[in-house]
Amino acid sequence: MFSKYPVSMLVFNDVTLRRGGTPLIEHASLRIHAGDKVGITGANGSGKSSLFALIKGKLSVDCGEFGLPAGWVISHVAQETPAADMAAIEYVIDGDRELRRIQHELDQAEQRDNGSRLAQLHGHLEAIDGYTARARAARLMNGLGFTTAQENTPVSAFSGGWRMRLNLAQALMCRSDLLLLDEPTNHLDLNAVLWLEEWLRSYSGTMLLISHDRDFLDRCINHVAHIEHQKISLYRGNYSRFEQHRAEKLAQQQAAYIKQQQEVAHIRSYVDRFRAQATKARQAQSRLKALERMEQISPAHVDSPFHFSFIKPEQVPAPLLQLHQTTASYGDKPILQQADFCLAPGDRIGLLGPNGAGKSTFIKLLAGEIKPAAGQYEAAQQLKIGYFAQHQLEQLIGQDSPIEHLQPLDRSATEQLLKDFLGGFGFSGDKALSPVAPFSGGEKARLVLALLVYQKPNLLLLDEPTNHLDLEMRHALTVALQTYEGALVVISHDRHLLRTVTDQLFIVNDGTIQSFDGDLDDYRQWLANQKPGAADRSADGPGNNSGVSRKERRKQDAEKRRQLQPLRNELKKLEQLLEKLAQEKGNIEQQLASSDIYDKEKKQQLKELLLSQGEVNDKLEKAEGSWLEISEKLSEPSNSV
Numbered sequence: 001m002f003s004k005y006p007v008s009m010l011v012f013n014d015v016t017l018r019r020g021g022t023p024l025i026e027h028a029s030l031r032i033h034a035g036d037k038v039g040i041t042g043a044n045g046s047g048k049s050s051l052f053a054l055i056k057g058k059l060s061v062d063c064g065e066f067g068l069p070a071g072w073v074i075s076h077v078a079q080e081t082p083a084a085d086m087a088a089i090e091y092v093i094d095g096d097r098e099l100r101r102i103q104h105e106l107d108q109a110e111q112r113d114n115g116s117r118l119a120q121l122h123g124h125l126e127a128i129d130g131y132t133a134r135a136r137a138a139r140l141m142n143g144l145g146f147t148t149a150q151e152n153t154p155v156s157a158f159s160g161g162w163r164m165r166l167n168l169a170q171a172l173m174c175r176s177d178l179l180l181l182d183e184p185t186n187h188l189d190l191n192a193v194l195w196l197e198e199w200l201r202s203y204s205g206t207m208l209l210i211s212h213d214r215d216f217l218d219r220c221i222n223h224v225a226h227i228e229h230q231k232i233s234l235y236r237g238n239y240s241r242f243e244q245h246r247a248e249k250l251a252q253q254q255a256a257y258i259k260q261q262q263e264v265a266h267i268r269s270y271v272d273r274f275r276a277q278a279t280k281a282r283q284a285q286s287r288l289k290a291l292e293r294m295e296q297i298s299p300a301h302v303d304s305p306f307h308f309s310f311i312k313p314e315q316v317p318a319p320l321l322q323l324h325q326t327t328a329s330y331g332d333k334p335i336l337q338q339a340d341f342c343l344a345p346g347d348r349i350g351l352l353g354p355n356g357a358g359k360s361t362f363i364k365l366l367a368g369e370i371k372p373a374a375g376q377y378e379a380a381q382q383l384k385i386g387y388f389a390q391h392q393l394e395q396l397i398g399q400d401s402p403i404e405h406l407q408p409l410d411r412s413a414t415e416q417l418l419k420d421f422l423g424g425f426g427f428s429g430d431k432a433l434s435p436v437a438p439f440s441g442g443e444k445a446r447l448v449l450a451l452l453v454y455q456k457p458n459l460l461l462l463d464e465p466t467n468h469l470d471l472e473m474r475h476a477l478t479v480a481l482q483t484y485e486g487a488l489v490v491i492s493h494d495r496h497l498l499r500t501v502t503d504q505l506f507i508v509n510d511g512t513i514q515s516f517d518g519d520l521d522d523y524r525q526w527l528a529n530q531k532p533g534a535a536d537r538s539a540d541g542p543g544n545n546s547g548v549s550r551k552e553r554r555k556q557d558a559e560k561r562r563q564l565q566p567l568r569n570e571l572k573k574l575e576q577l578l579e580k581l582a583q584e585k586g587n588i589e590q591q592l593a594s595s596d597i598y599d600k601e602k603k604q605q606l607k608e609l610l611l612s613q614g615e616v617n618d619k620l621e622k623a624e625g626s627w628l629e630i631s632e633k634l635s636e637p638s639n640s641v
Contacts, residue, residue, distance in 0.1 A: 008034035008069050010055070010178075010206070012232070016063035017050050024050050027064070028232040030225065034069075034177075037200070037207040039217045039239055042227030044442060044470050048210050051227075052076070052180050055208070068178070073097075075176035077184060081163035083156040088146065091155050091166055092137040095173030099130050128175065140169040143195040144188070145355040161187040172199065179207045185216055186467055189355045190493040194524055212471045214239050215495040306476035308424035308450075310484040313458035316345040317380035320459050320487050321366060326375030328358070328365045335361045337511040338375065343459065347487040350498045352516060352523055353508035354530065359491045362508055363389070363463050366489060386457030388465050393444040398437030402427045402447050405436070409454055425450040426473070441468035449477070458486040466494045495520050567630055574627045581620045588613045 010032040017025040024047030032038055040048045053059035054066055056076060075095070084091065094100060102125050109117040125131065138151060144165045155166060164187040171179070181200075185193050193216060200207065200220045208225075211217050217224075217239035224235040224242040235242045323341040327334055335358035343349075343366075351359045364370045365377070367387040396405065406418050422432045425446045436447060445468045452460075460481075466474050474494065481488065481501040492498055498505075498520060505516040505523070509530075516523065588609055591597055597606050 011067045012064070013066070014064035015054075015061050015066055017047060017054060017059070018062045019047075019050060023230050025227065025232060026230040029064075030232055030234045032206065032208070032223075032225075032234075034206050035204070036223055037203075037221045038209065038223040038225050038234075039221040039242075040208055040210045040225050040227070041217075041239070041242070041471065043472065044440070046227040047230075048227060049182060052182060052208070052210070055178070055180060072177040073174065074178045074180065075171045075174035076180040077164075077171045077182065078167045081155060081167055085154045085156055087152045088155055088158070088166055089134065089137050089141065089151040092141060092169045092173050093133055095170035096128075096130075096133060096175060098128060098175065099125075099133055102128070102130060133173075137169070137173055140172050141166075143192065143199065144169055145192045165192070168196075177205050179203065179205055181207065182210045183212070184209075185211060185213050185493055188493055189359075190352065190495070191354055191527055193493045194527065212466070212469060212474055213494050213496070214243075214471065214474075215499075305426045305428075306424060306446075306473050308421075308453060308476060309480050310453055310460075310486075311456045313384065313456050313486050315382040315384075316458045316486055317382045319344050320380050320383055322376075322378045323365075323372075324376040324378070326365070326377060327373045328361050328370060329373040330358075330361055334373065334511065336365070336508070336513060339513050341513060343487045343489070345458070345487055346485075347489075348501060348503045349487075349489045350502035350505045351489065351491045351508055351513075352505055354527075357508045357510070359508045360389070360463055362513060363387075363461050363489065363491060366459075367461050383459060384455070384457045385459050385461060386452040386455060387461045387463075388448060388452055389463040390467060392448050393441065393468075396436050396444055396447065399435050401433045401435060402450070403432050405447065405451060406454060409451065421454065422450060424476075442470060442473070445469055446473060453480075460484065460486060460488045460490075462488070462490040462492070464492055465490065466492060466497060571627065571630045574623055574630070577623050578620070578627060581616055581623060585613070585616050585620065588616060 012028050012030050015025060015028045016023065040051060042048055050059060054061065055068065056074065081091075102121055106118065106121050106125070109121060129136070138148070141151060142148070146162075146165070146169075155163065158166065168184055168187075171181075184196065188196065193213070197216060197219050200209075207220075209217070209221060211220075219238075221238055222236070224237070224239060226233050226235065226242065226246070235245055237245075319342050321343045323339050325338045325340065326336070327338060328336040339362075351362065353359050361370070365372065367385055368377075368379075369387070371377075402422050403415065403418055406422065407413070410418075419428075419432050422428075426443070427447070427450070436444060439447070445465075449465070465477065469477065474497065478497055478500055481497075488501065490498065490502060505518070505520075506513055507516045507523075507526075516526075518526070591609055592606075592613070596602065597609065
């Protein structure tokens with residue numbers, strides 16, 4: 001390492017890094033300027049964390065030179081938290097190392113009764129805003145989900161996930177020149193992610209960020225340093241822009257392009273199958289919108305090692321599950337009270353709400369892991385639940401291999417069939433036969449997902465399924481969920497996943513679960529309105545519960561429904577027409593599939609069939625265009641009732 005450059009930048013000159021003789025990065029040269037916010041991306045094991053270790057001085061280059069400006073203060077999130085008895089807020093304040101140094105010197109100066117030194121140190125303290133340190137620490141803790149009462153709770157009293165939040169708060173407390181963040185959102189809920197996002201956007205220093213959350217990257221970075229084939233390429237712009245650059249490059253490779261087109265066609269087939277069915281109209285419309293985004297980003301993932309799909313459920317009863325006036329408790333504390341909820345085939349629901357409001361408790365209630373304290377829980381006889389939660393990673397049997405975990409689910413399956421299935425989740429070759437104990441968190445999460453998929457559930461309950469998953473596996477999961485035919489309820493801080501696989505949002509808050517008529521941007525505003533002292537709340541905002549506003553809202557909704565009824569009637573007619581035309585098209589294609597129709601004596605009949613096929617296709621295209629146009633009008637936020 002060297003610091004001979006006076007300029008404010010990180011400098012990599014022909015850098016090579018190896019781990020255990022294996023080259024991770026070879027001959028990398030790039031410059032990262034002061035104030036740049038850079039997302040570090042690449043496959044697991046490509047060298048992202050090793051790059052951080054180099055910058056922190058814990059690893060040396062095997063070849064070349066690396067340097068950063070002398071005097072730069074580097075902040076990073078500690079991976080371990082001591083089980084200390086000190087108050088949580090004091091632990092966070094420890095992140096400001098200069099403040100603690102000045103406080104220590106103040107104590108020494110007071111003991112020596114050194115007046116001039118005391119005055120000098122108090123001047124330094126004021127210059128670094130030391131007198132506001134406790135207030136700054138409290139704001140950081142509040143933003144990351146801690147209550148005021150928890151500020152003085154001993155660090156040792158918190159669970160592992162909450163200690164990691166304390167470590168993050170401590171890193172943010174440091175007045176750093178360079179901030180290194182490695183998966184900072186892994187232990188956060190969506191509310192804390194949104195807060196952290198805004199904090200990082202206002203951070204004035206240089207930041208290097210490793211994250212598998214594309215929306216988080218998009219809003220926090222202005223460059224991407226991508227590690228691939230032992231090389232580092234620096235791109236200007238956010239993550240979406242990087243994907244476009246990479247997609248354009250990969251799409252030029254014909255084999256990769258064909259594979260990508262097959263993936264897009266797989267998603268589009270769902271839309272084509274269900275867009276003409278009234279019961280599937282909303283899901284098909286949602287998938288179509290998501291497809292527009294998927295078509296743009298899929299080429300950037302054509303070389304992904306992960307590719308799987310959810311097996312069609314054997315039965316999908318309606319309704320799948322119902323709650324009637326159901327109360328759920330955590331210990332003696334009621335979390336949800338008198339909840340009414342119904343899940344039907346095709347429902348795709350995202351759960352939102354403040355930390356601790358009961359989202360995970362609600363998922364456990366649906367999964368049957370906890371019993372209702374009151375009310376009714378009615379499940380269809382054929383209900384088959386696939387439940388994913390982080391604690392299931394700990395329930396894997398350490399000495400067993402992925403194959404051995406899968407075999408009890410299907411004793412008749414051959415080992416090769418199971419190997420082929422596991423290959424789609426990245427368990428190829430010896431990996432499928434290796435004990436899972438040394439597996440990483442991401443590998444264990446992939447295995448739990450594989451076990452879930454293999455069981456063909458008709459109801460998926462996913463509680464933070466993307467924790468520990470890299471961008472490639474998140475993309476594969478998103479693609480697979482696009483065509484899943486059962487019902488889905490998901491909690492996630494990954495907004496890209498929520499946006500592309502859910503059709504409805506529900507908020508769990510204040511002991512209730514209610515439908516949320518808005519999108520994730522509206523939810524950000526809803527959160528702001530929930531904060532104490534939030535001023536000028538809209539009378540129609542979801543945070544307003546006054547009797548007058550509810551009455552007025554019902555009146556407005558009734559009038560809006562009346563105005564929209566002609567559009568709904570027209571949509572219903574179009575859906576009936578589409579179904580009729582789809583049947584006609586199917587009949588024609590069935591006749592054209594017969595080899596007899598191509599006999600010479602049936603030449604005229606063939607001609608008429610082809611003519612009819614063209615006419616039906618034209619009618620279908622026009623009807624679909626009208627259907628989409630009306631559906632888009634009805635789905636506009638201003639028309640939501």
